[in-house]
Amino acid sequence: GAVVSQHPSWVICKSGTSVKIECRSLDFQATTMFWYRQFPKQSLMLMATSNEGSKATYEQGVEKDKFLINHASLTLSTLTVTSAHPEDSSFYICSAWEGSYEQYFGPGTRLTVT
Amino acid sequence: AQTVTQSQPEMSVQEAETVTLSCTYDTSESNYYLFWYKQPPSRQMILVIRQEAYKQQNATENRFSVNFQKAAKSFSLKISDSQLGDTAMYFCAFSTDLNSGGSNYKLTFGKGTLLTVNP
Numbered sequence: 140g141a142v143v144s145q146h147p148s149w150v151i152c153k154s155g156t157s158v159k160i161e162c163r164s165l166d167f168q169a170t171t172m173f174w175y176r177q178f179p180k181q182s183l184m185l186m187a188t189s190n191e192g193s194k195a196t197y198e199q200g201v202e203k204d205k206f207l208i209n210h211a212s213l214t215l216s217t218l219t220v221t222s223a224h225p226e227d228s229s230f231y232i233c234s235a236w237e238g239s240y241e242q243y244f245g246p247g248t249r250l251t252v253t
Numbered sequence: 254a255q256t257v258t259q260s261q262p263e264m265s266v267q268e269a270e271t272v273t274l275s276c277t278y279d280t281s282e283s284n285y286y287l288f289w290y291k292q293p294p295s296r297q298m299i300l301v302i303r304q305e306a307y308k309q310q311n312a313t314e315n316r317f318s319v320n321f322q323k324a325a326k327s328f329s330l331k332i333s334d335s336q337l338g339d340t341a342m343y344f345c346a347f348s349t350d351l352n353s354g355g356s357n358y359k360l361t362f363g364k365g366t367l368l369t370v371n372p
Contacts, residue, residue: 244298
């Protein structure tokens with residue numbers, strides 16, 4: 140089946156630094172990739188949608204200058220959290236869509252900002 | 254805008270019994286898709302079952318089945334013969350416009366129902 144990986148699975152960074160999270164579709168080409176944020180015991184909140192070679196489309200309320208998304212190829216999208224602060228600590232999940240009905244989800248990345 | 258409502262924050266069931274999770278949604282779209290996703294403690298999102306709105310027949314996947322009531326905008330999930338491995342957070346989700354391309358294919362999730370299967 141379709142597999143999506145995320146790296147790293149857990150990252151701790153200091154306040155004010157930037158951290159990059161990678162999302163890869165391992166055995167298919169993803170037309171579109173999505174980035175979600177999930178707080179403990181809450182639902183997934185869509186942050187942005189990215190298509191290969193295009194600028195990402197951000198959901199209302201998501202700071203595009205803080206959460207930089209690059210979709211450089213059909214198998215790789217990256218999310219960079221710039222100047223991270225403790226309130227950015229969360230679980231970030233990506234998903235990839237190759238044109239069928241299903242989004243394939245990565246295992247998620249836990250970000251802790253100290 | 255579409256909304257998805259799951260009114261049961263938590264539920265529990267005994268192993269081997271049947272449980273039904275509720276979901277309602279609101280949309281003005283005529284063509285859409287509904288999904289149930291499972292998120293176990295590992296936090297990996299797993300697709301359990303999907304339903305196309307244009308299909309009248311309720312979807313079934315082994316022990317999992319749905320009761321899709323389009324007029325009532327209701328989409329409940331029935332889990333038969335519950336197993337310990339079914340313990341997870343279950344999310345109901347909605348998407349529209351599958352055929353028109355990526356940027357319109359967004360999932361809207363409900364708040365989730367935490368299901369615990371007791372031995």
